[in-house]
Amino acid sequence: MSANKKARTHPPYELLYWPGIPGRGEFIRLAFEAAGVSYKDVSNEEKDGVKAIKALTSPTSIGTSPNPPVFAPPALRIPSEGKSASDLIIYQTPSILSYLGPKLNLAGADEAESAWILSHTLTALDLNNEAHDTHHPISVADYYEDQKEEALKKAKNFREARIPKFLGFFERVLKGNEKEGGGKFLVGGKLSYADTTVWHVLNGLEFGFPKEMEARKQEFPLLFETFYAIVQEQSGLKEYLASDRRQPFSMGVFRHYPELDRQ
């Protein structure tokens, strides 16, 4: 474990996700890192840790009572925090963030902010899924090369219709919250897990669609000049992003196929 992680004042959280890529696990990592709260990234930190991920999502598992089975990673294990002091296991990115948010002080100041933070996070994760589907429009289990023709069509629609729709929305969220958030935060006056989630999706889009994003940036000044630039400088995030714990994008959700980018 890196020396950059702060001492534990929380349960010994364990993130269960595939090793070597940011993937959907990254949204959980960013929340912990922004909060300065320690966690074990099991498959990246433990020899054979990936076995735990495979066991967790076995297609024959009925869960480890009282925990249900897990459809897909990421999952979060919190030792002794479940029923009758059993380990608690939660899956689905938004569910994990919703659970962690208040505990990490990243879920806003009241019930209204808490709801909006989850809403914007879900919208960013929809964009994340649509980015994934540009290279896998027909079947997630088959090769990109076997669905490339459809991917070219899907990516064109994604660049021309979906990217501006989503980015325009987040620009408007920032604008509506400008008095309190100053363009730096989507909800209220401080960092939330919605900010870290939207930030990572933007970062992934810059990796996957660099020409498209370069051409689009100026349309969304609050989003890129203020929000994107400032979120990555937040204490905890800045150190993490410069560390070797931050996995580079490669062949995960965000992929750089030049033929899918703006030509």
Next chain:
Amino acid sequence: MSANKKARTHPPYELLYWPGIPGRGEFIRLAFEAAGVSYKDVSNEEKDGVKAIKALTSPTSIGTSPNPPVFAPPALRIPSEGKSASDLIIYQTPSILSYLGPKLNLAGADEAESAWILSHTLTALDLNNEAHDTHHPISVADYYEDQKEEALKKAKNFREARIPKFLGFFERVLKGNEKEGGGKFLVGGKLSYADTTVWHVLNGLEFGFPKEMEARKQEFPLLFETFYAIVQEQSGLKEYLASDRRQPFSMGVFRHYPELDRQ
């Protein structure tokens, strides 16, 4: 408003969603109906109610302070429940359900159950999205007929790989919770918004893919013989499903194109 709705003991909730189809608004309707809690379905109950939906999701709106803009319906308006007694507006189906769940007594008995209920709901909504994408694999804004070739491929993969993966998962969730839930409930010993959400997706799949579902049912006995059969008989749901408030499936998320079903 129908006489079947019970008297108000809650805030005057308003559902903001497109009229005439179940769509994603249905997951919110089912939660209210199962709880016996009154709500106004604005676009179906008010003349010109659809104008409110259009205004809400205007592509130039920055929200109605302090509420943020809404990316897409459904949204829920709760008069006087926001900051400084303003109206609170929440969007994104899972965020609305997460907010309503404890208030409607549909969110489980403790923090662990509450997290699992949200997780399973998110998984069912992923299946809902994948069902939608079978008829719109390339572009949500274009006609089915213009992406039919890709739809045939996507639907084949959906039927052969995705439907059994998701249904098998929910069968295992029921199995893992059988001691407490008796196959009737996904989490714990009583109805939750995960149950109503999974139920509606199954109902939609039966409409969209009747041959596929008929052939598959026997593989998942707990899911169909117990869960599906019993959830629709629950008090509140049974009356709703027999009422004219339940919109029939037509050209929304779930569509019946025979060429996309098992041949």
